[in-house]
Amino acid sequence: MIESVILKNEKKIIFLVLDGLGDIPDRRFSGKTPLQAAKKPNIDQLSREYGIIGRMIPVEIGITPGSGPGHLSLFGYDASSYEIGRGVLEALGLDMELEDGDVAVRANFCTKKDGIVLDRRAGRLRSEETERICAMISERIREIDGVRIIIKPGKSHRFVVVFRGEGLSDKLTDGDPHKDGLPYVYPEPKDEGALFTAKIAKEFLFKAHEVISSETVANGILLRGFSMKPKIPPFQERYGMGACAIATFPMYRGISKILGMDVVGNPETYEQMVELLKLNFNKYQFFFLHVKETDIAGEDGDFEAKKEVIERVDKLVPEIWGLGPDVLVITGDHSTPCALRGHSWHPVPVLIVNRLGETDSLPFDERNCIVGSIGTIYGRNLINLALALSAKLDKYGA
């Protein structure tokens, strides 16, 4: 429906996404959420004067989304129709270019003995070690049966393998027992079409294990999330907006690339992100700014840290709103409650700052969002409101 009513104009929409923003009241902290506890005068003033608030269900009620579905929903896609596999996500996160037909897989260095995986993360191997060992493997294994093997180290024990060649499939089971102390397993084909790829993957593992057999820090490789680049209708065409993504973490730059957004810069601080936003403000109509640290704090169960990230972001908000966007959405891609130390299914608070004069006159937090005028909506519908509030949607039907 949305595609049939898109109007193009120069109005600007900014999505300021605090990863894992949503939380639940925490008894250890007088029953508040980090968003309630944070001193965020700028966000609250904007919310009171120009904000409407509410909540969104990222994917489905009770369902905890990964980063892929979380962001797909945020950008208006039905997350159940498009899957971004883990391998692809990680590859893009390492700035690897994926071609159509490539199969990407997330890899861990591990330690194993007598066929049992001892430590799936090889003691969270130092990144330098991972780089060194990856270089060794790359050097020795460049191709198997006409399939190119492309390896790139990530942080700590993580790396990515991309298989590039004809006739590959991603229908493979994980080569990973998913728990320490269990037998090592090889990836297996899920269907006939994946027999060749399974053979290549196993041969890669045999050879790579050979290469690292004398290493002391890590002597095994786990592979999970075999996947190919999904075919997703490009964001810029779908909504008739030039879209600019700004993120410190590679994975979110990767997701943006899959959606066909332009990823600008390689910022390391929030200040650099705002700088990039300013530099590109006239060139695009849509901006995605991704802040990772709220999610990290949530995963660490660190209430104070999550609160402080929100406070740091609050200081940037006047400059962002000051650029003059028509719509500024502040939300998360999912909730990561400190008490749960992980992603959760909880609705995510949403603030839409707009220039229509419409406001709920309330500060922005989980509790107020329950009674906000946006109501509780599905994540995939959020962008409709941003588009409507920036006059980018025509009337539907006569």
Add this chain to the structure above:
Amino acid sequence: MIESVILKNEKKIIFLVLDGLGDIPDRRFSGKTPLQAAKKPNIDQLSREYGIIGRMIPVEIGITPGSGPGHLSLFGYDASSYEIGRGVLEALGLDMELEDGDVAVRANFCTKKDGIVLDRRAGRLRSEETERICAMISERIREIDGVRIIIKPGKSHRFVVVFRGEGLSDKLTDGDPHKDGLPYVYPEPKDEGALFTAKIAKEFLFKAHEVISSETVANGILLRGFSMKPKIPPFQERYGMGACAIATFPMYRGISKILGMDVVGNPETYEQMVELLKLNFNKYQFFFLHVKETDIAGEDGDFEAKKEVIERVDKLVPEIWGLGPDVLVITGDHSTPCALRGHSWHPVPVLIVNRLGETDSLPFDERNCIVGSIGTIYGRNLINLALALSAKLDKYGA
């Protein structure tokens, strides 16, 4: 699902629809909506004593519906499955009877020179001029290749052409550049089946342009929204209720006819509408009363006028409820916020007065509706609640 659980009984449901009722807080009026500002003691008393309240999304979050989709939803139809085209809607708005197979199209008088459309509305031609020129054309062009040409003038520069004959199609592009200063275009067939209709439409335009060639106020005709009466499952069969529509504006009588409701009378005042309701109260189970003026006030950005319409309607409510319906729904087909001077995507406040003893004990306005027990629902589901509250729905499943 609904069709499978319909129970017939004599209980009465009234839908009192205030077109464009929903609004947003308006800063010029101490941050209230017209519904909040209006003195409506009768509605509020009913709401407090017998009312449950909530909000409905007419078609989809962020989507601004036209009158067609707005009313389809209100009557429980999925607006994305049935389209009432512009030509049909305008024809109905002028009280033209449409037969199966007719193709209706909205027409504008315009000015053009050397093949360029100068003014798509011919300076918003006076209605008298449009009537005069339409009469001339009707007089001279009655039929083309066995297809009857029926012309009816509307307001200002607007009129409607209905093509009546065998083998017609509505799969034609608009004969309208949609912007001043662009070349005049003729309607073209979208597929093979529309070749004949396109030939007729073009010939009509050639001849009509000939007829008006010496006119100074308008010398061209634009056609858009070729459409045929859609095939929609009749309301009375679908819900097992005799349905009676009462409306002052032709377009809404027209939509009711398309849904197979009985349209009674030709009322000009609210009092006449109530009179018709009384007269027909024993003959039907469902009543649709349409009040247009809230929408007009919204489109005019006239807060005071919108408030006053609500106050006038409030005075009628005791008499309507006094007739003894089991369910009285007061709502709109969409929002028309004064601040936006047009239809919008905003949720529409809903009040369901019922005799079940269920009440939210709250006055009826946009803000209370956010926290009402109905919640925020899709428009197409509203009728389910009215049916349920009048014992017209059986248990679903064993």
